[in-house]
Each structure stands twice: as C-alpha cells, then as structure tokens.
Amino acid sequence: MQNQxxxxxxxxxxxxxxxxxxxxxxxxxxxxxxxxxxxTKITLERLEQICGIFNITLGDFLSFEISDxxxxxx
Numbered sequence: 001m002q003n004q005x006x007x008x009x010x011x012x013x014x015x016x017x018x019x020x021x022x023x024x025x026x027x028x029x030x031x032x033x034x035x036x037x038x039x040t041k042i043t044l045e046r047l048e049q050i051c052g053i054f055n056i057t058l059g060d061f062l063s064f065e066i067s068d069x070x071x072x073x074x
Contacts, residue, residue, distance in 0.1 A: 003047065004038045006064050010054050011036075024053045 011021060022032035025046070034040040042050075051061050 002038065003042055003061075004036050006061060007042075007050055008036045010056070010061070010064065014054060016053075021050070021053065025049055 011018070018032050018036070019029050022029040025032060031040070035042055035046070047061070048058060051058050054061070056064075
C-alpha cells in the first residue's frame with residue numbers, strides 16, 4: 001500500500017478531516033490534499049509529523065495494513 005493511501009485510510013479511520021490535518025500540519029487544505037493524492041512527495045519529516053498527529057510510530061505506519069486495524073488499536 002502506498003504511503004499516501006495509508007495516510008488517507010488512517011485519517012478516515014481516525015475520523016479526521018483533511019481540514020483538521022492541514023491545520024495540525026500548518027499547511028493549506030489544498031496542499032494537504034496534494035499529499036494524499038500523491039501529487040507532492042512526502043519528506044520523512046512530514047511523515048513523522050503525520051504519524052505524530054495519528055499518535056502512531058513511523059514503524060506502525062510503514063507496516064500498516066487495513067486488516068491490522070481490526071486486530072489492534074492504533
């Protein structure tokens with residue numbers, strides 16, 4: 001699963017809007033949307049910020065599979 005797809009899936013599972021994520025990251029909603037659409041490359045620093053918002057480790061993010069959500073709480 002590509003990183004931008006993982007970000008969208010986890011965001012949706014958390015019940016967060018794109019607006020919420022953008023505010024937390026200090027960027028515009030349009031810029032955040034570009035991250036999820038894969039139009040913008042995600043730096044490691046930005047990915048770590050996103051993981052922080054989700055309250056998960058980078059390792060959990062990288063190994064995330066949708067089926068895992070139902071096995072353990074992120």
